[in-house]
Amino acid sequence: MNTHKRLNVPTVAALVLLGLMQPALATPPASDTKAAQGVSLTSLVVEDADENRFFLRTGGIARDDVTYDGVTPGHSYTLVAQLYHLGTQELTGAPVLDTLTPDAASGQTSVMLPVPANRTRFNVDYAVYLTLYEGQVDPASVADATPLAEIRDTESEATVIQVHAVQRVTVTAADAADGDRALPGKGGSIAARVDYENLVEGYPYTIWGELMKTSGQSTGIFASIADYRPKGKNGSVTLEFTVPDGFEGVELVPSVGLYHMKRVSIGQNGGLQILPDAPNPVMIASDPNLNVPAKTIAIGTLFQED
Numbered sequence: 001m002n003t004h005k006r007l008n009v010p011t012v013a014a015l016v017l018l019g020l021m022q023p024a025l026a027t028p029p030a031s032d033t034k035a036a037q038g039v040s041l042t043s044l045v046v047e048d049a050d051e052n053r054f055f056l057r058t059g060g061i062a063r064d065d066v067t068y069d070g071v072t073p074g075h076s077y078t079l080v081a082q083l084y085h086l087g088t089q090e091l092t093g094a095p096v097l098d099t100l101t102p103d104a105a106s107g108q109t110s111v112m113l114p115v116p117a118n119r120t121r122f123n124v125d126y127a128v129y130l131t132l133y134e135g136q137v138d139p140a141s142v143a144d145a146t147p148l149a150e151i152r153d154t155e156s157e158a159t160v161i162q163v164h165a166v167q168r169v170t171v172t173a174a175d176a177a178d179g180d181r182a183l184p185g186k187g188g189s190i191a192a193r194v195d196y197e198n199l200v201e202g203y204p205y206t207i208w209g210e211l212m213k214t215s216g217q218s219t220g221i222f223a224s225i226a227d228y229r230p231k232g233k234n235g236s237v238t239l240e241f242t243v244p245d246g247f248e249g250v251e252l253v254p255s256v257g258l259y260h261m262k263r264v265s266i267g268q269n270g271g272l273q274i275l276p277d278a279p280n281p282v283m284i285a286s287d288p289n290l291n292v293p294a295k296t297i298a299i300g301t302l303f304q305e306d
Contacts, residue, residue: 027053029067030151030158039070041149044158045128048112049279050262054200055163056281059117062161064128068149069106076101077148078137079130081111086125086154092116099136118163123198123233125162127154168197171209171256171287173295176240181293185248185300190241192223192254192295196285199230199258205284206264208272209256211241214290219252222270227261248300257286 029042047055048063055062064081071077082095096113111130118124131150133142153159174181176189183190194207208224223239241254263278274282287295 027157029065030153030156039132039148040068041130041132041151042067043128043130043151043153045161047115047161050260052203053157053161054203055115055118055161056284057118057164057166059115059163062113062115062128064111064113064130065108066111066130067106067108068100068102068132071102071105071148073102073104075134076136078133078135078142078145079109079111080133080137080142081113081131082129083113083115083126084129084152084154086127086160091129092126095139095142097137097139097142115161115163118165120165122165123162124165125160127152127160130159162200164200165198167199167258167285169207169256169258169285169287170195171254171292171295173254173297175297181296182298183243183300186245187243187247187299190243190252190254190297192239192241192256193236194239194256194258194287195236196230196258197234199233199235201232202229204229204261206259206261206266206272207237207239207256208259208264208266209239209241209254211243211252212255212290214251214253214296216290219247220269221252222272223254224266224270224272226266243299249303251296251298251302253290253292253296255286255288255290257288258284260284 029044031042044065045062046053048061077100079098079100080095083092085092096111098111100109129152131147133145134148137145171192171194173190173192175183176191205228206226207228211219211221221241223241228237259282263275263282265273265275267273
């Protein structure tokens with residue numbers, strides 16, 4: 001039985017001020033669809049690690065922040081939460097039972113429930129079904145218990161979460177001036193086209209990359225889009241790297257990663273910095289391969305080995 005309860009509002013507010021997350025309260029909570037007279041229930045579900053409703057393909061922990069009203073102080077109640085798969089229209093996983101003994105007729109609590117990994121090629125949507133029972137209910141008796149209130153909302157962003165399919169980025173590169181894969185010896189601009197798959201429309205990402213030598217040596221030449229919010233789940237965007245004089249005779253390759261915007265920042269020199277206490281994973285997808293002709297740019301006349 002899960003007896004964990006928390007609603008850490010001061011911590012959430014501090015993170016909002018720091019820009020690490022969007023306030024969860026931007027989404028109105030869902031209200032009960034069936035309740036006994038005088039009892040009410042609302043629900044707002046987020047990923048516990050990131051305060052939004054989107055999960056990586058590895059799944060995670062969903063936190064259902066629950067507000068209740070009309071209960072009897074000092075009496076025992078049981079909250080039951082379970083995932084409902086919108087695609088198959090079936091309940092998924094075991095229900096999570098959380099015992100509640102309120103000190104007042106109104107209050108707040110949180111129920112934590114695991115979200116499974118997505119091993120399909122498509123995003124998976126779940127609604128979180130929530131039920132309030134009087135007394136202590138166990139898994140054996142829950143089927144016969146009478147609910148005081150329940151939420152069965154399969155459309156509201158307050159109760160529907162999404163688990164991503166595999167997210168990918170692939171990179172190709174060219175001289176920004178003429179489109180070939182060679183720059184003059186004095187340098188120029190490299191346009192790196194980043195094609196992506198299965199991103200979330202409107203979600204804030206950071207796209208960051210560095211030009212590398214084919215040997216794997218760093219150049220310190222960076223390019224980034226600090227706040228990128230895709231309009232579709234599949235698409236492309238371009239990073240432009242400025243190559244100064246001094247690199248003639250070598251080949252350069254862009255290595256690019258896709259990151260949670262709220263977990264990283266871009267330094268004054270263009271380098272990527274991970275924010276303190278940022279939850280993992282920080283990187284969502286990457287294309288670090290340096291042995292790809294379609295993303296390799298020759299600078300001037302290449303040095304030839306004897």
